[in-house]
Amino acid sequence: MNVALEFGxxxxxxxxxxxxxxxxxxxxxxxxxxxxxxxxxxPPAAILPPGERRRAPESVLIALEAAQQACTMAQxxxxxxxxxxxxxxGDLAINDYLCATLARAPREVSPTKFHNCVHNxxxxxxxxxxxxxxxxxxxxxxxxxxxxxxxxxxxxxHRESRAALLCVYDVPAVGPLRDVIACRSAFAxxxxxxxxxxxxxxxxxxxxxxxxxxxxxxxxxxHASHAGNPAAASLPLLDALARxxxxxxxxxxxxxxxxxxxxxx
Amino acid sequence: MSLLVPPLAVxxxxxxxxxxRGADAxxxxxxTRQSGLVYNDLNELPCWIGRVAxxxxxxxxxxxxxxxxxxxxxxxxGLNQDGxxxxxxxxxxxxxxxxxxxxxxxxxxxxxxxxxxxxxxxADGRFDAAQRRSRVxxxxxxxxxxxxxxxxxxxxxxxxxxxxxSAKVFASAQRLLHAGLVDAAIVGGVDTLCGSVLYGFNSLExxxxxxxxxxxxxxxxxxxxxxxxxxxxxxxxxxxxxxxLIGYGESADAHHMSAxxxxxxxxxxxxxxxxxxxxIAPDEVDYINLHGTASRQNDxxxxxxxARLFPASVHASSTxxxxxxxxxxxxxxxAVATLLAIERGIAPGTLNAQxxxxxxxxxxxxxxxxxxxxxxxxxxxxxxxxxxxxxxAAGAA
Numbered sequence: 001m002n003v004a005l006e007f008g009x010x011x012x013x014x015x016x017x018x019x020x021x022x023x024x025x026x027x028x029x030x031x032x033x034x035x036x037x038x039x040x041x042x043p044p045a046a047i048l049p050p051g052e053r054r055r056a057p058e059s060v061l062i063a064l065e066a067a068q069q070a071c072t073m074a075q076x077x078x079x080x081x082x083x084x085x086x087x088x089x090g091d092l093a094i095n096d097y098l099c100a101t102l103a104r105a106p107r108e109v110s111p112t113k114f115h116n117c118v119h120n121x122x123x124x125x126x127x128x129x130x131x132x133x134x135x136x137x138x139x140x141x142x143x144x145x146x147x148x149x150x151x152x153x154x155x156x157x158h159r160e161s162r163a164a165l166l167c168v169y170d171v172p173a174v175g176p177l178r179d180v181i182a183c184r185s186a187f188a189x190x191x192x193x194x195x196x197x198x199x200x201x202x203x204x205x206x207x208x209x210x211x212x213x214x215x216x217x218x219x220x221x222x223h224a225s226h227a228g229n230p231a232a233a234s235l236p237l238l239d240a241l242a243r244x245x246x247x248x249x250x251x252x253x254x255x256x257x258x259x260x261x262x263x264x265x
Numbered sequence: 266m267s268l269l270v271p272p273l274a275v276x277x278x279x280x281x282x283x284x285x286r287g288a289d290a291x292x293x294x295x296x297t298r299q300s301g302l303v304y305n306d307l308n309e310l311p312c313w314i315g316r317v318a319x320x321x322x323x324x325x326x327x328x329x330x331x332x333x334x335x336x337x338x339x340x341x342x343g344l345n346q347d348g349x350x351x352x353x354x355x356x357x358x359x360x361x362x363x364x365x366x367x368x369x370x371x372x373x374x375x376x377x378x379x380x381x382x383x384x385x386x387x388a389d390g391r392f393d394a395a396q397r398r399s400r401v402x403x404x405x406x407x408x409x410x411x412x413x414x415x416x417x418x419x420x421x422x423x424x425x426x427x428x429x430x431s432a433k434v435f436a437s438a439q440r441l442l443h444a445g446l447v448d449a450a451i452v453g454g455v456d457t458l459c460g461s462v463l464y465g466f467n468s469l470e471x472x473x474x475x476x477x478x479x480x481x482x483x484x485x486x487x488x489x490x491x492x493x494x495x496x497x498x499x500x501x502x503x504x505x506x507x508x509x510l511i512g513y514g515e516s517a518d519a520h521h522m523s524a525x526x527x528x529x530x531x532x533x534x535x536x537x538x539x540x541x542x543x544x545i546a547p548d549e550v551d552y553i554n555l556h557g558t559a560s561r562q563n564d565x566x567x568x569x570x571x572a573r574l575f576p577a578s579v580h581a582s583s584t585x586x587x588x589x590x591x592x593x594x595x596x597x598x599x600a601v602a603t604l605l606a607i608e609r610g611i612a613p614g615t616l617n618a619q620x621x622x623x624x625x626x627x628x629x630x631x632x633x634x635x636x637x638x639x640x641x642x643x644x645x646x647x648x649x650x651x652x653x654x655x656x657x658a659a660g661a662a
Contacts, residue, residue, distance in 0.1 A: 003445040079519075089403055090425075095376065099383035102460040106308070107467075114465035115523040115648055118372065119404055119425035124649025127517035133534055136517035136651055137433060140404040140423040148422050155440040160268065176383060179392040180402045208420070208446050254412075254421040257363065 004207045005154045008200025009263075010163065011074025011192035012241060013066035015043045016185065016232075018222065021069055028219060029242035035221040047078075047129045055112070056125065058186060059091040063122035063169040064129065066188035074192035075199070076163055078130035081192065082156050083165040084137045085123040086149030088230035089173070089181055091116065096175040122169065145170075146189075146233040147253035150261075153193055154206055163194035168231040182228035189234040202241055203264045211260035213250045237261065270439055270542045272509040273498045274660070276356075279347035280601040281339065282492035282594075283315030284587040287346035292605045295613045296633065300587050302476045302488050307458055310467055313476045315490025315589025316458055317342070332410045334378035334401050335457045336371070340411055343455065343493025352497055353415050353451050360448040362418035368437050369408045369423055370430025370454030372593030372647075375401045377459030407455055419447050425593065427647030428556070429515075430454055431494070432596030435655050436513040438498050449503075453495035456593035462489055469523060477559035477590070479583035480568060480629050481618040487558045490589020494597030496604075506660040508607045511640075512543025518650025525563050526650065529570040532556075535652040536574060536642070543656040545640055547575045552612045552641040553628070554599045557583020558590050563646065565624045572626030580636065581628040586616030596645040600655055603643040607659050612636055 012022045018035050019025040020043075027033040043065035045053055053061070063085055071078045089095075094117045101109050118124070120138035127136045135156065141148035146168045153166040169188035173181040196203055218235045226232035233251065240247035240263050249261045278288065283301025285291040294301065302313045320338050324330075329341070344350045357365050382396035400406060405423045412421050420441060424433045431454025438450035456462075466472050466489060473486030501509060516538065518531035525532070540547065553575070555567055564583075571581050584602045591598050606612050614632040621629055643655045 005444065082515075088405065095379065098461050098465075099376070099380050102380050102464060103383040103386075106460055106464045109461075109464045109468045111465075111468040111523075114461070114468055117461065117465070118427045118648045120427055120647070120649040120651055121522070123426070124517070124522050124651065127519040127650060128521070131519050133516050133519055133531055135436075135515035136426070136649070137424060137437075137515070138426050138649075138651075140425055141421060142403065142405040142409060144421075145405075148420065151420060151446075152422065152437060155437075155444055155446075158444060159440050176386055176390060176392050177379070177402065179397050180399045182399075254418070255409075256418050257420065 004205050005158045006196060006205045007154060007157055007193045008196040009191055009202045009204055010194050010200050011070035013069030013190035014238060015062050015065045016187040022073065025238060026242040029239045035219050057091045057094055057116050058171045059169055060122045060125050062186050062188040063167050064126055066190035067126055067165060067167040070165065070190035070192045076192055079132040081163055081165040082135035083123060083126060084139060084149050084153045086139045086145045086168040087170050088140055088142050088145045089170055089183060090119045092171055092177055092181060093174045096177055143230050144252040144254055145230045147251035147259050151253055151259060157193045161195050163192055166191045168234055170229045170231045185226045185229045187226050187229045187231045189231060189238060205262040207260045209260055210250060210258050211248060213248055268542050269544050270512055271443060272501055272511045273439055273442060274501045274504050275496050275508050275510060275604060276499050276504050277349055277352035277497040278601050278604055279343060279349040280494040280598055281317060281343040281346055282588045282591060282598050283317060283490050288601060288605060292609055294587055296611055298616055300476060300616055302589055308463060310463055311474050312472045313488045314458060315488060317491055331398055332400060334375035336375045336377065336407060336455055337410045339457050339491060339493045340407060340455045343495060349495050356449045356497055357417060362416055364419055364448045365417045366419040366438060366441050366447040366450040367408060367412050367417045367421045368434040368450060368452050369411060370434050370593050370596055371407045371423060371425060372427050372430055372456050373459060373461055374404050375406045376461050377457055380460045426651040427649060428592050428595050429645040429647040429651045429653040430593040430596060432645035432653035432655055433515060435510055436515055439510060439513065450498045451495060452498060454594045454597045455493040456591055457491040458489060462592060471560050473559065476617050477585055478617040479557035479559040479585050479615050480564050480622050480625055482620045482622045484559045484564060487560055488589040490591045492588060492591035492594035492598040494594060494601050508604050508660055509658050511658045512539045512656035514538030514654045516652045520650050523648050525566045525646065529566040531650055531652045532567065532646055533570055535654040539642060539654040539656045549640050550575060550579050550642055551638040552606045553579060553581040554603045554643040555581055555583045556644045556646045557585055559585060564622060568622055568624040568629055571628050575628050577627040579628045580612040580630050580634055582613050582615045582630050584613050599643045603641045603657055606638045607641055607657060610635060610637055612638055
């Protein structure tokens with residue numbers, strides 16, 4: 001059980017209404033700046049052509065924003081990177097629309113909303129926007145989606161000694177779905193992983209299984225805003241990366257299984 | 266570095282779909298050319314569907330009642346065919362629950378149950394008390410249910426890339442086993458018919474009013490279906506005689522959300538990567554199970570791709586005339602069709618096709634053939650331009 005995967009973290013992206021990008025996230029996570037409650041409603045998602053940006057669902061916008069930030073920081077061409085997009089719930093506003101329309105007037109289902117409802121819609125829009133023909137995946141592991149996605153992308157990078165992109169995102173539950181899904185916020189985070197090289201901003205060593213942890217406290221307002229958002233399980237890692245302090249983190253990948261992740265600089 | 270991947274033994278597999286419950290029933294339907302498609306009786310849409318008969322009267326055992334949904338019923342039914350559940354439990358016993366991964370594909374999970382909850386909202390417009398079951402109404406519900414039912418404690422992942430979902434599970438499992446993080450993986454997928462897919466595909470005008478006719482010159486759309494399938498993957502040392510997963514290819518079209526790349530660029534890349542990773546040449550391939558949905562565009566692009574890449578000796582076919590397009594389950598249903606071709610020496614033809622599209626080369630066959638199948642591929646392509654190709658081979662004689 002002690003097989004370790006080692007890699008470098010080359011790029012980081014993040015978007016939530018309070019966190020416009022990695023620079024602002026670093027300031028807030030390091031306590032330099034208060035976390036403001038009034039914030040952007042939509043990310044720029046500049047990688048999408050304007051027409052698609054207007055029509056794209058929220059999940060696609062926030063995921064592509066974080067993914068693009070991470071690739072820019074890593075100075076990697078997005079089209080060269082196999083990618084994994086992870087989300088516990090997919091686009092809940094589209095699910096609400098589909099289920100409500102099916103209950104009311106099923107023949108009125110919009111074809112565009114239907115093809116946007118697939119869990120791999122952000123991965124598909126990303127591949128189209130970047131011209132990427134590499135392996136493109138979309139995964140879910142409920143509350144453990146960040147950890148399970150991190151393992152999946154670390155294995156991709158490890159297996160073929162190449163850089164790969166992870167993006168996790170979730171958006172708020174809408175309508176009656178609020179009764180069964182606790183997610184109340186929008187949050188996306190992305191990482192570019194690659195075999196270790198000096199261009200990496202941090203070194204990571206990952207094992208499946210438990211180990212000692214040094215969980216840093218995430219700012220309370222940020223933590224509270226995203227408590228029900230599975231993508232925000234990335235916050236402790238983002239916090240360690242922002243502080244540039246060595247850390248050992250325990251990240252769930254399944255109900256009774258964790259990743260042990262050591263970060264060094 | 267070499268892209269070659271070490272093979273994995275497929276030590277158990279099973280399938281449940283419109284054409285049969287269990288591998289024997291499915292193999293028999295394939296051999297005797299008995300389609301599972303029936304006229305749609307789930308709603309008013311004039312089309313044919315591949316439904317698994319009897320799910321409505323097959324509730325989950327009482328201990329799983331909080332998981333009730335059509336998708337979980339089909340998952341449970343599927344797990345209990347071909348002694349698969351016993352084989353999975355034996356692997357968990359042998360290796361330890363934490364050393365067995367569970368990776369399942371689904372496109373819509375239990376959204377059929379969520380649709381039902383929306384039809385039965387209470388006076389306040391909220392979920393009825395009986396439907397406030399958080400475990401059911403989300404993407405990962407299927408894998409959580411199967412994990413609960415089998416007791417695996419290893420990595421547990423849902424892959425949801427539309428119609429390639431339960432093909433990609435084999436590739437992810439291969440990476441986990443190869444890295445030494447687990448000793449065995451249970452892979453598969455389940456998708457069930459529901460309003461979202463029936464009305465959704467209808468809105469895209471992709472559904473035929475007749476039983477689907479893959480690769481026929483006059484084909485006019487797909488028939489939707491449902492299915493469940495599972496496979497147990499272990500290192501070859503566990504059993505050298507059973508069929509093997511020898512490679513995989515995964516790619517993106519980067520073209521359009523719901524239409525294939527016109528030259529099949531992404532599909533070609535997935536196929537070529539599968540050949541490179543398995544170290545085989547196109548003329549070593551005996552059988553290819555095609556994606557072959559019977560949509561105008563998909564079949565034309567795929568037929569041209571096969572004609573371009575493979576010699577005439579290859580027998581290629583789509584089995585969707587038997588099963589319908591089982592979406593997120595198509596990868597595993599057709600992986601099982603491919604494994605059965607290897608195991609039983611019968612390459613299925615293409616049911617319902619009468620006159621092949623001129624884009625087809627000599628590889629695409631209408632009739633079944635008895636032939637030795639040593640190496641076989643299975644193609645799965647999905648919305649978002651998501652492609653996966655799996656390569657299997659016979660075990661040691």
